[in-house]
Amino acid sequence: MKARIRKLATFVEETRTESGRPVDPPTRRAAAVAVIENPCAGKYVEDLSELMEIGEELGELLTQRAVAALGISGPAAESYGKAAAVGENGEIEHAAAILHPKLGTPVRRVLGKGAALIPSSKKRGGLGVVLDIPLGHKDAAFVRSHFDGMEVRINDAPRANEIMVAIAVTDSGRPLARVGGLTKDQIKGEDGLR
Amino acid sequence: MPEVQVRKKLTTVEEIFHEGGPISKVPLRRAAALAVIHNPFAGKYFDEIAGFMDDLKPLGLEMARSLIAALGGDAKTIEGYGKGAIIGSAGEIEHGALWHLPGGYAMREILGGAKAIVASTKKVGGPGTRLDVPITHINASYVRSHFDAMEVGITDAPRADEILLALVMTTGARVHARVGGLKASEVKGEDGLR
Numbered sequence: 001m002k003a004r005i006r007k008l009a010t011f012v013e014e015t016r017t018e019s020g021r022p023v024d025p026p027t028r029r030a031a032a033v034a035v036i037e038n039p040c041a042g043k044y045v046e047d048l049s050e051l052m053e054i055g056e057e058l059g060e061l062l063t064q065r066a067v068a069a070l071g072i073s074g075p076a077a078e079s080y081g082k083a084a085a086v087g088e089n090g091e092i093e094h095a096a097a098i099l100h101p102k103l104g105t106p107v108r109r110v111l112g113k114g115a116a117l118i119p120s121s122k123k124r125g126g127l128g129v130v131l132d133i134p135l136g137h138k139d140a141a142f143v144r145s146h147f148d149g150m151e152v153r154i155n156d157a158p159r160a161n162e163i164m165v166a167i168a169v170t171d172s173g174r175p176l177a178r179v180g181g182l183t184k185d186q187i188k189g190e191d192g193l194r
Numbered sequence: 195m196p197e198v199q200v201r202k203k204l205t206t207v208e209e210i211f212h213e214g215g216p217i218s219k220v221p222l223r224r225a226a227a228l229a230v231i232h233n234p235f236a237g238k239y240f241d242e243i244a245g246f247m248d249d250l251k252p253l254g255l256e257m258a259r260s261l262i263a264a265l266g267g268d269a270k271t272i273e274g275y276g277k278g279a280i281i282g283s284a285g286e287i288e289h290g291a292l293w294h295l296p297g298g299y300a301m302r303e304i305l306g307g308a309k310a311i312v313a314s315t316k317k318v319g320g321p322g323t324r325l326d327v328p329i330t331h332i333n334a335s336y337v338r339s340h341f342d343a344m345e346v347g348i349t350d351a352p353r354a355d356e357i358l359l360a361l362v363m364t365t366g367a368r369v370h371a372r373v374g375g376l377k378a379s380e381v382k383g384e385d386g387l388r
Contacts, residue, residue: 008209013348017201069207154208155324155345 029170032065051097060106075112087158095122115192144181145173236284236355254300274364282352290316308332309386338375339367
């Protein structure tokens with residue numbers, strides 16, 4: 001492993017009722033988070049390829065962890081998202097290097113498919129910073145019932161020279177989704193959009 | 195007594211490899227199981243509330259079992275525990291005290307009669323309130339290497355008429371424990387203290 005991992009965390013959330021109404025089956029989502037050393041912290045580094053490679057290995061590791069935490073097979077996942085928080089001695093570009101060039105391919109390999117863009121967010125922040133991971137359907141970005149977000153937070157991360165990298169996976173959309181739009185049974189799944 | 199209504203559950207697992215020092219051969223694992231339940235006593239003073247402790251027992255057992263599953267499935271690997279509660283704004287701190295018996299005894303039962311008191315904390319708070327759940331050794335409260343705490347919380351809970359219940363278990367000492375005191379290997383395990 002290229003990444004020097006200090007900590008791995010998983011979060012599994014299951015919603016059984018909303019506004020007093022049962023959510024049946026319950027909606028379930030999981031996030032897997034790695035806290036890693038930022039090899040580029042504290043200085044300007046022109047070539048960020050080391051972070052890109054770290055992104056590739058974390059794409060596989062975190063997606064496997066999230067799917068395992070949900071207890072489902074990869075292809076059974078419905079929506080996904082990714083996010084990173086860079087500690088104060090790093091740059092936002094470090095988050096971009098991890099998230100964008102190489103992380104997506106292993107995510108899609110674990111999930112079997114994934115024609116849609118993986119929605120993402122990033123920020124720089126101190127220990128305990130909150131990451132809101134955007135969520136969208138993995139095969140058709142326009143599926144309205146699956147637009148969502150999952151908050152994750154680790155109280156002791158990221159330290160100044162660390163990066164927190166998160167991948168979220170669900171087996172469902174929002175609880176009691178009812179604002180119309182494209183539904184998952186209407187997905188064509190050709191262009192990643194509809 | 196009223197039935198326990200669960201709105202949401204969250205399971206968090208942390209795996210800690212190092213904290214700036216040598217990488218641990220066996221990473222420390224910590225897990226928290228949270229359940230957000232309706233507070234049947236919210237908004238009004240009730241003199242008789244103690245019966246709800248019996249109603250909470252099955253949920254306590256379910257949460258304790260889910261923690262062991264999240265930590266790998268073997269109760270023998272569990273070395274530390276703790277519990278806590280956050281009561282929504284229409285409730286009182288006394289409602290959180292209802293969790294002591296069902297939460298604590300559930301973990302002891304599942305762990306085969308752990309001897310030490312289950313460390314605990316509680317407070318009244320709004321959605322997103324964080325709680326630092328204290329952790330101590332399951333058989334001897336004075337084991338210094340196992341004094342720890344895990345921060346827990348859920349963005350949208352507890353609502354005013356809810357209670358967030360927490361159980362926490364760990365598989366060992368702090369990752370770089372080195373401040374002396376009673377060691378886990380020295381536990382007599384008779385009085386729950388040493």
